[in-house]
Amino acid sequence: MKAVICSTLDGPGALTVGDMVAPKPTAGQVLVEVRAASLNFPDVLMVRGMYQVKPPLPFSPGAELAGVVREVGADVDRIKVGDAVIGFSGHGAFAELCVVDAARVIPMPKGLPFDIAASVGLTYGTALHALRDCGRLESGETLAVLGAAGGTGIAAIECGKALGARVIACASTDGKLDLCRKHGADETVNYATEDLRGRLEALTEKRGVDVIFDAVGGAYTEAAFRAAAWKGRLLVVGFAAGEIPKVPINLALLRERSIVGVYWGDWTRRDPAGNARNMADIGAWLADGTVKPAITERIGLDAAPDAIARMARREIAGKVVVIPGKAP
Numbered sequence: 001m002k003a004v005i006c007s008t009l010d011g012p013g014a015l016t017v018g019d020m021v022a023p024k025p026t027a028g029q030v031l032v033e034v035r036a037a038s039l040n041f042p043d044v045l046m047v048r049g050m051y052q053v054k055p056p057l058p059f060s061p062g063a064e065l066a067g068v069v070r071e072v073g074a075d076v077d078r079i080k081v082g083d084a085v086i087g088f089s090g091h092g093a094f095a096e097l098c099v100v101d102a103a104r105v106i107p108m109p110k111g112l113p114f115d116i117a118a119s120v121g122l123t124y125g126t127a128l129h130a131l132r133d134c135g136r137l138e139s140g141e142t143l144a145v146l147g148a149a150g151g152t153g154i155a156a157i158e159c160g161k162a163l164g165a166r167v168i169a170c171a172s173t174d175g176k177l178d179l180c181r182k183h184g185a186d187e188t189v190n191y192a193t194e195d196l197r198g199r200l201e202a203l204t205e206k207r208g209v210d211v212i213f214d215a216v217g218g219a220y221t222e223a224a225f226r227a228a229a230w231k232g233r234l235l236v237v238g239f240a241a242g243e244i245p246k247v248p249i250n251l252a253l254l255r256e257r258s259i260v261g262v263y264w265g266d267w268t269r270r271d272p273a274g275n276a277r278n279m280a281d282i283g284a285w286l287a288d289g290t291v292k293p294a295i296t297e298r299i300g301l302d303a304a305p306d307a308i309a310r311m312a313r314r315e316i317a318g319k320v321v322v323i324p325g326k327a328p
Contacts, residue, residue, distance in 0.1 A: 003095030007058040009049035012309035023099040025073035036118035037065040037093035039320040044312045062093025066117035076102045084108040096324045115321045119293035126264040127155035128278045134260045139164025141210035149176030151319040156213045158291040200227035221245040230255045294318035300326035
């Protein structure tokens with residue numbers, strides 16, 4: 001089968017596209033013909049050996065997919081050959097075929113295109129878990145989203161609006177902020193040209209923001225946390241800036257603020273009922289148009305290494321979807 005191949009942990013530039021032996025499902029697994037798979041920042045970290053999960057080499061990146069089941073392993077009775085499914089593989093999705101644990105596969109809603117289906121799980125699952133379960137975001141509160149134009153950032157904007165929050169989108173270019181406004185952001189901050197803390201305080205009339213969704217890290221974390229309100233919550237989602245920030249802990253003491261980690265992948269295993277509830281809500285929001293992934297590119301496998309490199313350089317807005325059958 002054709003796949004994106006990571007043979008060394010030297011980053012996106014070392015990725016190749018070629019033939020790999022097709023995987024076979026073992027007990028509790030299914031083999032999926034990949035119709036679409038979406039790009040996420042953990043893919044960048046994984047091919048550098050910097051992610052929490054480190055697959056044995058060689059492997060194919062790609063954490064989430066939508067496709068059709070072609071084979072089922074032993075002890076799988078909930079899913080059958082021919083089912084259209086959404087799967088959370090962790091890796092392996094940038095290929096024509098991918099093995100996924102049956103427990104991490106859900107039926108694809110009827111009428112949902114494969115590219116949309118492949119774009120909702122990790123980003124919207126992470127965003128809703130962060131805001132609802134970790135951040136306890138309430139209707140009427142103010143949410144600041146850092147890295148707001150990325151796939152997870154757009155998801156956080158839309159989930160925040162669905163939960164009744166006022167959303168301030170923060171990103172590095174005016175073009176990215178235009179995309180954020182199209183997906184429901186009430187206010188925007190360009191943190192490349194504006195003082196992040198000052199703008200957040202001005203937009204909240206010095207009260208501060210209640211919840212900060214931070215998928216960026218670097219210098220922006222402390223600036224945003226200093227603009228948090230009384231009992232404000234900083235959600236640590238990721239470090240797209242490439243630097244893990246060192247925040248003065250006294251900032252938590254002041255105003256009784258909290259720093260809360262978000263690890264959606266592990267939470268889904270620990271609380272499958274909670275994840276099922278969240279995914280049901282996301283499915284309903286997709287159906288009624290409350291949320292809609294911002295797919296900005298649809299590419300074939302040959303273009304995937306370059307897309308991963310561009311994501312590493314923070315040049316991508318919205319969601320990039322890899323379609324294995326798409327011609328170069």
